[in-house]
Amino acid sequence: MYQRNILFIVIALALSVHAQTINVRGKVFNASGKPIVNAVVELALQGFKDTTGTDGGFSITKNYVGTLPPIVPHRENMTFKKGVLELSLAEQCPVAVEIFDVKGNLLKKEALQNATAGIYRMDIAEHNRASKLLVIHASIGQRAMTFRYLPLRNRSGVFTVPTGNSAASGGGLAKIRAEADTLKTSAEHYKPGVLPIASYDTVVNITLDTLTDDLVCAGCGKTGHPASGTATMDVEGTTREYMLKLPADYKPGKQYMLIFCPHWLGGTIDDVVGGKACNGPYYGLEKLSEGKAIFIVPQGLKSGQYTGFSNTKGEDITFFRELLAYCNENLCIDQKRVFSTGFSFGGMMSFAVGCAMNDVVRAIAPMSGAFYSGCDSSSQGPIAVWQAHGVSDGMVKLADAQRARDYFLTHNGCNRNKTVPVEPSPCVEYQDCKTGYPYIYCEFDEPGEQHGVRTWAAAAVWKFFSQF
DSSP states (O other): OHHHHHHHHHHHHHHHHHEEEEEEEEEEEETTSOBOTTOEEEETTTOOEEEOOTTSEEEEEEEEESOOOBOOOSSOEEEEETTEEEEEESSOEEEEEEEEETTOOEEEEEEEEEEOSEEEEEEGGGGOOSSOOEEEEEEETTEEEEEEEOOOEETTEEOOOOOOOBSSOTTOOEEBOOBOEEEEEEOTTBOOEEEEESOSEEEEEEEEOBOOTTTBOTTTTOSSOOOSEEEEEEETTEEEEEEEEOOTTOOTTSOEEEEEOOOOTTOOHHHHHHTTTTTSGGGGHHHHHTTOEEEEEEOOEEETTEEEOOOTTSHHHHHHHHHHHHHHHHSOEEEEEEEEEEETHHHHHHHHHHHHOTTTOOEEEEESOOSTTOOOTTOOOOOEEEEEEETTOSSSOHHHHHHHHHHHHHHTTOEEEEEEEOSSTTEEEEESOOTTOOEEEEEEOOSSOSSSOOTTHHHHHHHHHHTO
């Protein structure tokens, strides 16, 4: 029995050496000081997370068995806050700290010729109990910075803030021993927050900034939103028709991508909605979207005996801009995920959108299109493009499609002579494009009618749009 008890104590002691408690708690507020509900706060290294309640509070509490990671800086840095100098070393190098009074007299000097990687702190306030100006000169290797420090006083003496456990005390330069991690915080309609922490037992309050007005549209949160269906609007004295399709479980507070789906020459809204000759409703994208997108199908004007988007005087671009403005005003549209795709005249109109509206449209996916709806080249910004065209297209010549391609390759900064194959075959992706503005080009030579929508197009377009 005696040996069994001893063994139990030894095991318990061994476990206690490695078992540590993570106890990170606090609250999340917006810039106005109001609590943010349903914000997700996560410890990046450990993966533990919690969701804030009605008071904005969160608590991440875990019993962790093992060794928690020490602070290891990713880069060199020097900071001075509230009387505490902090030096961060990414690798071994010499460090030095000199403290002078206002007359230039050296009061203290500390130097480490081979300081190991880590974080070192010195409490400057410990060296200056009087309210006198100090000048601190710090260096890491060849980098040096100078700080000025005038202590503040309260009734208790020099005001200072504890900064964690140190390997030494008395205000000397000391390497700290503390855990390190990062709190990642996210909440709908707020910019994500990233906050380093120096201990797994700490209380922190987090403030998130709201997304700027150009990222959150006025329609987010509106409950009296328009319903799915056909409607009209007046555009510079002309009545224009369109079809709006919302997800079945549309939520006013959730942001959705918006996809324009203009029809082909002689087509109608009903053709696109019904999926006639285009891989299913909305060019096959509605089924793939699984409720993540809002679709809008503009109706073209009569061009001769057929309806289409000739955009002769920019009237169709004006129509598209009005539709986008209407959606932003009344629906919750993700401002970074507005797209346009279409076949034939729908592809031509998508090209026109890419030329004129690249400041508000993230990507286009024209199929069997060219610049027959024009291209307003006054807007010089890049836009992501997925393009498909048949080698033997009898309606829209391949050379015309290639001219449109080359225009956007130039604006996207792509290398015209460098491509790599991507799925589905025969698609290729141009290389060296501006970051975030890829160009995928699918030039196919398949049996049958080549002026048409390929069976593989819907999945490829949805994958392309979904990356943004």
